[in-house]
Amino acid sequence: MTDDPKSRILVRALDEGFSVAGVAAAAMGEREQRRLEEFVSQGQHGEMTWMADKLDRRRSPKDLWPEVRSVLVLGTNYGPEDDPMDLLDRPELANISCYARNRDYHDLIKKRLKRVARWMAESFDCEVKVFVDTAPVMEKPLAALAGIGWQGKHSNLVSRDFGSWLFLGEIYTTLELVPDAVEGDHCGGCRRCLDICPTDAFPTPYTLDARRCISYLTIEHKGPIPVEFREAMGNRIYGCDDCLAVCPWNKFAVPTQESAFLPRDGVRGATLRDYLVLDDAGFRSLFTASPVKRIGRSRFMRNVLIASGNSRDAELAEPIAGLLEDEDATVRGAAVWALRRLAPETAAACRQRLRSAESDPQVLEEWDR
Known part of the structure; x- marks a missing residue:
């Protein structure tokens, strides 16, 4: 040598x-x-x-x-x-960057x-x-x-x-x-x-x-x-x-x-619906030792909701509606945007009840957009 x-x-x-x-x-x-x-x-x-x-x-x-x-x-x-x-041709799937799977x-x-x-x-x-x-x-x-x-x-x-x-x-x-x-x-x-x-x-x-x-x-x-970037995000x-x-x-x-x-279980083939139902404990468990965990459940759910709004899948309206009362205002605002895109009538029905109790100006702006 x-x-x-x-x-x-x-x-x-x-x-x-x-x-x-x-x-x-x-x-x-x-x-x-x-x-x-x-x-x-x-x-x-x-x-x-x-x-x-x-x-x-x-x-x-x-x-x-x-x-x-x-x-x-x-x-x-x-x-x-x-x-x-x-993956971009599969809008129902949750698209996570290769390095973070x-x-x-x-x-x-x-x-x-x-x-x-x-x-x-x-x-x-x-x-x-x-x-x-x-x-x-x-x-x-x-x-x-x-x-x-x-x-x-x-x-x-x-x-x-x-x-x-x-x-x-x-x-x-x-x-x-x-x-x-x-x-x-x-x-x-x-x-x-x-x-x-x-x-x-x-x-x-x-x-x-x-x-x-x-x-x-x-x-x-x-x-x-x-707003200008939301549609362009697609399912990313x-x-x-x-x-x-x-x-x-x-x-x-x-x-x-x-x-x-290599993609872990829970990421390979995961759908947006799979992630819409994650609470904080479920998020932390699924993404243990993953780069995704770094952004926290609220920011992650914000992203999932934007992708859901881009999915054109009206069947996601039900889990999205459940997030209209999430404890995080950014999540609530993203849920408003997604629901109005997928199910306008459902969003309208929720608006009066939830808007009167809302205090965050960003969420109110989403209701009024």
Whole structure:
């Protein structure tokens, strides 16, 4: 075996279960820093206040940790078995983004990162820090600098070997490692990811306005879904895979072999009706250790109700009507919207009785819309 630290580290990373590994220098290009600053200055980060709060630490690895010399970027394949776009033709089904259909990837990846990092520290007498999406790290630009892929026009990472389906994690280290060759942009004239977006969330290629993104709206946004985006949500109740799924480079992708990323029981084939009857305990039980649990039952139910209103299934009117008196105002408001779309007469019959007892202005606005 070679004594070269980089070669040994890359082999160890693959042995731990990572799908791909590369090394980047602990520096960020001016273009990437400028894109980040414009994203925040134009308010395109929406309610993700941590983007602005930690902007000074996010610009470059050395801003986060001055001692870092190299960044090991590791990717884990989560390629789906089927085309995620197929679910859009089944409005009665609850459409959850591929990455969130089972266990939270942060847990699995961080454990692997820690094992690799611990081995690095012991083998090469270096310092290390590990990150998985929860720290101010520009992981997609770093992955491109490490040769793992390139940032497509949708701003997400694209890989020659894994298409759109890579979870990323990073190990910052004080070791001086030779960086891998930067992966060039292979999007060419293609703009499928831009054109497929149902809410026009890409003002220009390589620029995302999160405030218009269905992933942001269903996960990060805390209030009622803005009216202009509700129909466009379709049956997407947690995240959106459209811009990822249509990428031509997915023809080289392979389905994940990680059991933790395969759809769990209660998600595979789940209908909107299945979820409309969930109370808080049922929600927490079903989505234990899932990313979905992070948004809480109220935000989740808001999304399910919007999808139900888009379903054209009048038989959902009964469970929707039961949510008109939910303890959460955002859920009540979404229930009003959904019921008025599916069963206007039922909604009218409920209006007088419930409106007089309603105190939240947002729900009253839904009744009067």
